[in-house]
Amino acid sequence: MHHFSDRLNAAIRSKKTPALVGLDPRFDWLPEEIVSAAEAKHSSKAEIVAAAFEEFCFRMIDVVAPLVPAVKPQAAFFEEWGPAGCLALQRVIKRAREAGLVVICDAKRGDIGSTAEAYARAYLAGADPESAIWAADCLTVNPYLGSDTLQPFVKVAVERGAGIYVLVRTSNPGAGTFQDRKTDGHTLYECVAAVVNDLALNTTGNGHYGAIGAVVGATYPEELTQLRELMPHTPLLVPGYGSQGAGAGDVAGAFDAEGLGAIINSSRGINFAIRKEPYFEKFAPEEWEQAVEAATHDMIADLAEHTPAGKLQ
Numbered sequence: 001m002h003h004f005s006d007r008l009n010a011a012i013r014s015k016k017t018p019a020l021v022g023l024d025p026r027f028d029w030l031p032e033e034i035v036s037a038a039e040a041k042h043s044s045k046a047e048i049v050a051a052a053f054e055e056f057c058f059r060m061i062d063v064v065a066p067l068v069p070a071v072k073p074q075a076a077f078f079e080e081w082g083p084a085g086c087l088a089l090q091r092v093i094k095r096a097r098e099a100g101l102v103v104i105c106d107a108k109r110g111d112i113g114s115t116a117e118a119y120a121r122a123y124l125a126g127a128d129p130e131s132a133i134w135a136a137d138c139l140t141v142n143p144y145l146g147s148d149t150l151q152p153f154v155k156v157a158v159e160r161g162a163g164i165y166v167l168v169r170t171s172n173p174g175a176g177t178f179q180d181r182k183t184d185g186h187t188l189y190e191c192v193a194a195v196v197n198d199l200a201l202n203t204t205g206n207g208h209y210g211a212i213g214a215v216v217g218a219t220y221p222e223e224l225t226q227l228r229e230l231m232p233h234t235p236l237l238v239p240g241y242g243s244q245g246a247g248a249g250d251v252a253g254a255f256d257a258e259g260l261g262a263i264i265n266s267s268r269g270i271n272f273a274i275r276k277e278p279y280f281e282k283f284a285p286e287e288w289e290q291a292v293e294a295a296t297h298d299m300i301a302d303l304a305e306h307t308p309a310g311k312l313q
């Protein structure tokens with residue numbers, strides 16, 4: 001299957017859930033056994049952290065691969081540790097794909113056209129895992145430099161059977177400072193949404209959804225519902241569920257009538273479930289993988305109960 005949305009939707013249907021697990025490792029919160037094993041093998045801090053991130057993410061992947069269609073490694077946490085971190089990111093992406101997961105690399109890239117193409121070639125492997133160094137299925141992209149700068153990402157994505165998610169209305173508290181600015185009666189995010197939906201429509205292949213998607217935060221449910229209507233051919237990546245305060249009710253408007261059209265991300269809420277109730281009470285610290293598994297099941301059940309994604313069950 002060469003088309004990104006076809007592969008994503010097949011994975012969503014087969015796992016019967018749109019739950020997306022973010023891989024956002026934080027060194028200070030890692031399980032003790034993983035940190036000490038990395039310290040025993042390496043001497044520099046960067047190498048210790050990178051080895052610990054890799055092991056933690058590998059074990060996260062082992063737990064969630066049977067349960068969810070996709071994972072989203074956050075490149076920032078790996079890049080912070082230089083070459084060792086970048087190598088760990090590469091291995092985590094590879095491992096997740098080998099486990100049958102759709103991999104969205106969250107690196108929020110964007111630059112003038114000729115540079116953008118280099119970013120696209122670096123991250124978008126799409127259907128062929130050998131075609132890029134960071135061999136993800138999909139990349140998050142920042143559209144601030146203009147619609148021409150999206151073109152190289154679209155071109156490489158279509159060639160390789162990959163996808164991109166363009167930032168349209170983000171989940172952070174200050175999202176509105178630029179994105180809600182109005183010109184000629186339209187907000188900036190509505191202008192970006194129109195461009196993104198055109199790109200989606202031009203890349204639909206045989207299905208309803210294009211290879212070009214949009215990032216829309218769960219923390220603004222009204223805008224999310226509005227954007228689902230404004231962007232009928234655009235798959236949505238919806239962060240903000242869990243740690244940022246959004247619940248299943250807030251993301252219900254992201255889906256189409258079949259329960260497709262959106263994937264809902266949770267990162268800290270799953271990775272570090274053991275640090276929070278009810279999992280903190282139920283599991284010992286060394287049972288952190290069981291906490292991850294329980295939190296993933298709970299998220300899946302929550303989405304099934306309160307959103308059209310229940311139709312996938």
Ligand SMILES: O=C(O)c1cc(=O)[nH]c(=O)n1[C@@H]1O[C@H](COP(=O)(O)O)[C@@H](O)[C@H]1O
Pocket residue numbers: 022024074106140169170171172215216217239240241242243244265266267268269
């Ligand atoms: O592109 C993203 O995934 C993203 C966009 C956005 O608007 N808000 C947002 O939180 N994210 C990412 O989604 C993840 C959210 O993590 P948690 O808040 O821990 O679930 C982080 O990796 C963020 O960088």
